[in-house]
């Protein structure tokens with residue numbers, strides 16, 4: 001090097017965008033993981049003690065670094081650079097992960113690396129490379145292609161939950177998107193939601209032919225199929241003229257609010273309708289007096305933050321820019337760090353019910369431990385899913401709660417199964433059922 005030539009301490013700026021269909025967009029994030037494990041531990045400020053100190057179900061269960069976000073980032077980086085081929089174990093590492101977002105918010109306390117997007121991009125790469133998803137996921141994709149629901153049940157049975165007292169309107173501003181699980185497996189959640197809307201005097205409609213929201217397809221990396229479904233679904237909701245799309249399922253809420261726009265390369269605001277979870281709607285109705293929960297429910301109750309309603313639920317905005325010196329990006333990037341998720345509304349609702357004593361589990365809000373069910377985990381790794389729910393039930397036992405409430409049918413079913421398997425006595429309820437019970441005269 002000549003004396004005239006300056007030493008270059010910086011790298012030239014590189015283009016990147018938040019497009020999970022190309023793993024190259026996330027090589028920087030994966031390569032900058034410093035293995036500090038801040039993604040595994042509950043934030044130190046909120047650390048409840050030695051017993052419930054981890055927030056990554058995958059690393060906690062498998063007790064091997066490859067399963068933590070730090071392992072996945074190192075493996076993923078090597079794969080993106082063409083240095084490591086897929087094998088069965090690498091595939092298991094990528095899919096035995098609930099995509100719960102706990103690592104993403106943990107890492108962003110410190111480094112602002114896009115861990116959740118990197119994990120999603122790695123699953124998309126697994127599919128592009130012809131190795132993913134897992135066999136159980138392929139079956140779900142077949143079910144959706146054939147019957148438009150994840151269970152492979154007859155489409156005609158989708159509306160079997162509608163009992164005679166449930167009277168949706170032909171046309172209304174609010175559209176209740178029921179989702180596959182509440183339609184086929186948990187009709188009590190769909191019925192309770194409809195009753196709440198009717199009690200508040202809210203006119204609501206249903207889609208004439210509702211199809212799966214595509215959550216599992218998206219979550220396991222089947223992006224083309226998920227995008228096709230997203231296009232069809234958005235068109236249907238726009239055609240129906242809905243101003244508000246209301247969901248009682250946390251997974252469906254995240255899918256519609258974050259991942260449908262992500263797939264279509266638009267922002268949440270560009271959907272053309274508002275995406276609202278039942279707890280947001282009820283909280284508003286209770287506060288403006290339209291809903292009155294007067295019936296006492298004397299119980300010691302705790303609330304489980306479903307990942308997709310809490311840390312994963314912040315609105316989506318597409319991003320395209322350049323990264324330069326020290327990883328600085330331009331134009332300015334507003335990070336999704338999980339703290340603007342839906343945390344207060346469900347707690348305010350429960351506290352407004354006479355007789356309810358709301359107690360918190362050691363791990364709450366951004367630090368909550370995932371129930372283990374979502375994003376394709378339960379189907380491919382049922383034993384892991386049940387183990388994760390069992391870990392959460394230990395917290396319920398620790399605080400002596402009699403009732404465990406969540407706002408997602410996936411969490412409810414997974415907890416129910418773990419309660420049965422463990423011979424526990426705790427009651428598991430969806431928040432729609434609790435609200436409904438408090439409305440009864």
Ligand code: SF4
Nearest residue numbers: 033034036037039107
């Ligand atoms: S993913 Fe982030 S928080 Fe986790 S080890 Fe890497 S740098 Fe640390």
Ligand code: SF4
Nearest residue numbers: 056097098099100103
């Ligand atoms: S998404 Fe959840 S389970 Fe997967 S690595 Fe991150 S914290 Fe662990």
